[in-house]
Amino acid sequence: MKLLGSFLLDFDIISPKDLADVMVEQIRQTPNSLDILYEKALITPEQFLSIVSLQNDEHLDLCSACIRLDIWRNDFFDVINEEVGKRRSTLGRLLVEKGLIxxxxxxxxxxxxxxxxxxxxxxxxxxxxxxxxxxxxxxxxxxxxxxxxxxxxxxxxxxxxxxxxxxxxxxxxxxxxxxxxxxxxxxxxxxxxxxxxxxxxxxxxxxxxxxxxxxxxxxxxxxxxxxxxxxxxxxxxxxxxxxxxxxxxxxxxxxxxxxxxxxxxxxxxxxxxxxxxxxxxxxxxxxxxxxxxxxxxxxxxxxxxxxxxxxxxxxxx
Known part of the structure; x- marks a missing residue:
């Protein structure tokens, strides 16, 4: 199934460059998941450093690193998704705000x-x-x-x-x-x-x-x-x-x-x-x-x- 961006390109109302630029902006607005957990005081400074070190050494994603360190909690996903939703604009809104559509x-x-x-x-x-x-x-x-x-x-x-x-x-x-x-x-x-x-x-x-x-x-x-x-x-x-x-x-x-x-x-x-x-x-x-x-x-x-x-x-x- 096509994503919205591909669908917009099919209508030829936005250039690939403009779409890519907006998607990059959307990515930039997306907060780092580990930062969110730390800002919300869901992990300690020591746990934060341990996660960063393990991710760097073994190239693990956040969830895998937390599970390995016995830190992961099921409500982490909810907290992360809620914060991302607050800070990141939708693709449609960004296109309108930037005057592209x-x-x-x-x-x-x-x-x-x-x-x-x-x-x-x-x-x-x-x-x-x-x-x-x-x-x-x-x-x-x-x-x-x-x-x-x-x-x-x-x-x-x-x-x-x-x-x-x-x-x-x-x-x-x-x-x-x-x-x-x-x-x-x-x-x-x-x-x-x-x-x-x-x-x-x-x-x-x-x-x-x-x-x-x-x-x-x-x-x-x-x-x-x-x-x-x-x-x-x-x-x-x-x-x-x-x-x-x-x-x-x-x-x-x-x-x-x-x-x-x-x-x-x-x-x-x-x-x-x-x-x-x-x-x-x-x-x-x-x-x-x-x-x-x-x-x-x-x-x-x-x-x-x-x-x-x-x-x-x-x-x-």
Whole structure:
């Protein structure tokens, strides 16, 4: 399976030199694992020196050297991954920050990359018990819950979306897309990311968007994010019971949510109101179908004994 960098080269929107330069920058931002353990006081100065000496003498990786010295702990991986995630920017963000790719150019390519990954991953977009999520449109329409949502736009007291539009920028959309792809990768045996950290990050971003949307009077946006938060609550509360296909399903649903949120934001910019989005039958159907997918996944989780209210676990986030 191609990495994102190779995928971008195929579109001929970045030169090999620029891509290599950005990847070198990304590598430079990656802290040394041994340094992290020492900075976090997880190893003593004497242990640090012993590890360096053993690595130099026998050309061992950090884990092997620590095991040889009887120093290694299983939580070292979690600490290292968390710190790397804090200090190292994603490839997409670096490309945008350096002005090598415009956000509006990168975003659709990221979505195509996601489709490519889905086509090369048989577990992608599957619920537990092999319930298909939109791989068969006709079947999905037959099994999707009947969702009723009737927003009352007359209750809106504010129609100033400027703060929300600033928060949910194209750059932020790219950032969320990359987080979703990282969540999808949690189902891979080779993944070393911390699921709890990723879910925390995603929930925090969603919660900020929802609060700003509520203040702005964006009823459709607030409702969709609120429903999506329930899924994240299930995953956070029952993380020890989640299987690989669940992460793929969560990613698939939230990519659809992100697409609808993007459409809603663009409508706010162009017409100054969500009501125009709702007035279009095709847009309204897409919105309700996304809500239906969320509800279907919620029901699937509940059928497996996962039942929790957001308020009950708010402190977990």
């Amino acid at each position: 415009e956000p509006h150019v990168l975003l659709p390519i990221l979505k195509q990359y996601h489709v490519y990954r889905a086509e090369n991953n048989n577990d992608f977009a599957l619920f537990s018990e092999n319930t298909l999520l939109d791989l068969n449109e006709s079947e999905a329409e037959e099994t999707a819950p009947n969702v009723h949502f009737d927003p009352d736009f007359s209750l809106i007291q504010s129609n100033d979306f400027s703060d929300y539009i600033d928060l949910f920028s194209e750059e932020k959309e790219i950032e969320l897309e990359l987080v979703i792809l990282a969540i999808e990768a949690l189902g891979s045996d080779k993944n070393e990311a911390d699921p709890e950290e990723l879910l925390n990050q995603f929930f925090t971003d969603y919660h900020s968007l929802k609060g700003t949307a509520r203040t702005a009077g964006a009823l459709l946006t607030e409702n969709l994010i609120h429903e999506s938060e329930d899924l994240l609550t299930f995953f956070k509360r029952f993380l020890h019971k989640i299987n690989n296909a669940d992460f793929a399903a969560l990613a698939a649903i939230n990519l659809k949510v992100l697409d609808v949120l993007s459409n809603l934001r663009n409508e706010m910019i162009s017409s100054g109101a969500e009501e125009h989005y709702w007035a279009h039958a095709e847009s309204r159907e897409k919105y309700l179908k996304t809500l239906g997918d969320i509800k279907r996944f919620n029901e699937d989780m509940e059928n497996r004994g996962f039942e929790v209210n957001l308020e009950d676990v708010q402190e977990l986030f």
